[in-house]
Amino acid sequence: MIPYVVSKLAIALISPLGTALLLWLVGLLLLATARRAAISLLVLGLGWLWLWSTPVVSDSLLHHLEHRYPPRLAAALPRADAIVVLGGAVAPPGRGMPYPNLSPAADRIWHAARVFRAGKAPILVASGGSDPALAAVPEAQVIAGLLQELGVPAAAILQERDSRTTYENAQFTARLLQDRHVRGSCS
Structure with missing residues (x-):
C-alpha cells in the first residue's frame, strides 16, 4: 500500500x-x-x-x-443493512477552531440522516480519521455528532475513526461491518 x-x-x-x-x-x-x-x-x-x-x-x-449518478429520493432507495458516510465531508475542529468546517461534500451527512429516517437501514457508519497534529478529534466523531443533531440516535451510529483516504474509508468500514456480521452490497 x-x-x-x-x-x-x-x-x-x-x-x-x-x-x-x-x-x-x-x-x-x-x-x-x-x-x-x-x-x-x-x-x-x-x-x-x-x-x-x-x-x-x-x-x-x-x-x-x-449526471451519470442522478440524485434519488430517500423513499426510492432500497433497504440495506447499513448506510455509510465517507469522510471528506467536514474538517474537524483544531488549531483554534472550536467548530467543524463543513466542506461542499457535507450534504452527504444530511442525506444519510434523511435515508436513515426513511427507515432504509438500522445502522449508519460515520467514516473518517484525522491527522492528530491538525485536528482535535477524528472526522467520524464530528460526522456522528452532526448526524445526532439531524435526528439519528447515537446507538445507531458506528464510527470508523482510523482512515485518512477514501480507500482506507472503504477498507476499514468493511472490516468494522464484517466484525458485526453486516453483509455488504452497493446500490
Missing part, C-alpha cells in the same frame, strides 16, 4: 494547480540552459491553470461526472 504522504503528494501533483506548479518549476530550472523550452513550459503551465480555472471547463467536467 502506498504511504499516506506519498498518495497525498501524488494527488497534489496531478491536480491542475500541482501540474502548473511542476511545469513552472521545471521551466524555471531550465531558464538558464534552455531558454526557449523554459518559456514554453512557463506559458504552458499558465495556460493549463487558466484552462482548468474557467467555469466552462470545470463545470462541464463536473456535469459529465455527476
Whole structure:
C-alpha cells in the first residue's frame, strides 16, 4: 500500500494547480540552459491553470461526472443493512477552531440522516480519521455528532475513526461491518 504522504503528494501533483506548479518549476530550472523550452513550459503551465480555472471547463467536467449518478429520493432507495458516510465531508475542529468546517461534500451527512429516517437501514457508519497534529478529534466523531443533531440516535451510529483516504474509508468500514456480521452490497 502506498504511504499516506506519498498518495497525498501524488494527488497534489496531478491536480491542475500541482501540474502548473511542476511545469513552472521545471521551466524555471531550465531558464538558464534552455531558454526557449523554459518559456514554453512557463506559458504552458499558465495556460493549463487558466484552462482548468474557467467555469466552462470545470463545470462541464463536473456535469459529465455527476449526471451519470442522478440524485434519488430517500423513499426510492432500497433497504440495506447499513448506510455509510465517507469522510471528506467536514474538517474537524483544531488549531483554534472550536467548530467543524463543513466542506461542499457535507450534504452527504444530511442525506444519510434523511435515508436513515426513511427507515432504509438500522445502522449508519460515520467514516473518517484525522491527522492528530491538525485536528482535535477524528472526522467520524464530528460526522456522528452532526448526524445526532439531524435526528439519528447515537446507538445507531458506528464510527470508523482510523482512515485518512477514501480507500482506507472503504477498507476499514468493511472490516468494522464484517466484525458485526453486516453483509455488504452497493446500490
